Amino acid sequence: MRSSNWPSQRALLFWCVTLFTAVVVSTAIASGCSSRTQPEVVVYTALDEMFSKPILDAFEKKTGIKALPVFDTEASKTTGLVSRIIAEKDRPRADVFWNNEIVQTIMLKQKGLLAPYHSPSSDAIPSGFKDPEFFWTGFAARGRVIIFNPETTTTPPTSIRDLLKPEWSGRAAIAKPIFGTTAAHAAVLFAAWGEEEAKTYFRGLLQNNVAVLAGNATVRDMVANGEYAAGMTDTDDANGAVLDGRPAKWLFPDQEEGGMGALIIPNTVALVKDAPHPDAAQKLIDYLLSPDVEEALAKSRSLQIPLNPAVRVPDGVPTLSSIRAMAVDFEKAASLFEKAADFIRSEFLK
Known part of the structure; x- marks a missing residue:
């Protein structure tokens, strides 16, 4: 003889099976989505957004890696991002630092906050504009x-x-x-x-x-x-x-x-120590140091001076060889940065 509450028990069993199936299916879907998540790279950049964003968009289109930029403001150029990297040293959020100058990038190296990376794209850059230990590389000055x-x-x-x-x-x-x-x-x-x-x-x-x-x-x-x-x-x-x-x-x-x-002050690019996405970061660094990027920045309103001698310099853009450039010990300048800033x-x- 069946219990008088048999229908309710059957309904309860039905809903339990349904819920279990839904959980299994949703977990499988989530797992599948996770495996197909677009790779990404977080880049802190001090170069004006109007110049840097098109470059990052082109990188994303070419590689499929989503570039997540954090821009600086005109009033606190570079300094704000440098301070942020220092503050985040125990749990870095940035993968790449794209600076619009060189001295504070070297200062981050001196503080132990960068990681070495020898990009094959850096080989043609003159030695005076790259770190001999591969902690940073200059481009587009x-x-x-x-x-x-x-x-x-x-x-x-x-x-x-x-x-x-x-x-x-x-x-x-x-x-x-x-x-x-x-x-x-x-x-x-x-x-x-x-x-x-x-x-x-x-x-x-x-x-x-x-x-x-x-x-x-x-x-x-x-x-x-x-x-x-x-x-x-x-x-x-x-x-x-x-x-x-x-x-x-x-x-x-x-x-x-x-x-x-x-x-003459180059842009610099560096890999942040303990970057969350090191593989994607290296790909972005390779891209930023490519001749195509230097040529694009030279053609832009930014009128940036290519450092790679293989880059086709557009008409009206100065070349390194046409300028009497100041002889600079950038490592020494970086070591004196805080003293100069205090003064x-x-x-x-x-």
Whole structure:
């Protein structure tokens, strides 16, 4: 004789079997999806998004690896991302650091936060722009230049020391030398000139009423607007003003025979130590160091100078051989970065 609650027991059994089947199927589906998850790479990049994102999109299209970029802001170029890598050292989130300059990349190496990787794409890069131990490699350089407004001056400064002259009092501008390429420039001068001479130079800029603005793009805009006659900026910012038809021209400083030369600052790419996705990171590094990327950046508004001699340099883009480049010990500059930064903050943030 069947129990009076047999129908309810049968219903309970039915729903248990149904639930078990659903769990098994969903687990199988999840497992299958997981095995087909798109590979990814997290890249911290200080290069402006308008220039770096198309490169990363092309990488993703070519390789199928999803690039997850974290960009920096103009006001805190490079420094913000460097601080983030330092803060995350125990549990890194970034796989690749794509810096728009070199000094703070070397500083990360000195702090033990990068891992060596010898990319085959780096072999053609000149030795002065790559680490002999393969912790970082430079590519696609920019130069520190003098930008001037031809409507307000016909005799622009031709040396960075010219900004100390009385005729440029109140008429010239620089970016605050705390972030990005301006911070790198300060550290390089500490290394090249010595601490005391570099301090005298920066104090002299303030004493000569050289304006200190938020960033290189602001220097470009205020010179092009006629608010200042000249200033120091980077080739990419200066070129943007020219392409837009604004009253602006630019030149590499200190190009005379025996002159110091212009500071040439490459992008740098490095593998972060204990990167979560090391294989994908290496593929991205290989791609960024390829001739195609240098050529693309040279053709862009960024006007970046190729370092690989095999790259076809577009018309109007400077070549390394056409510039008197400043001789720089970047390792020494990196070791002096904090000292230079402390001084700059004490003088420029009063």
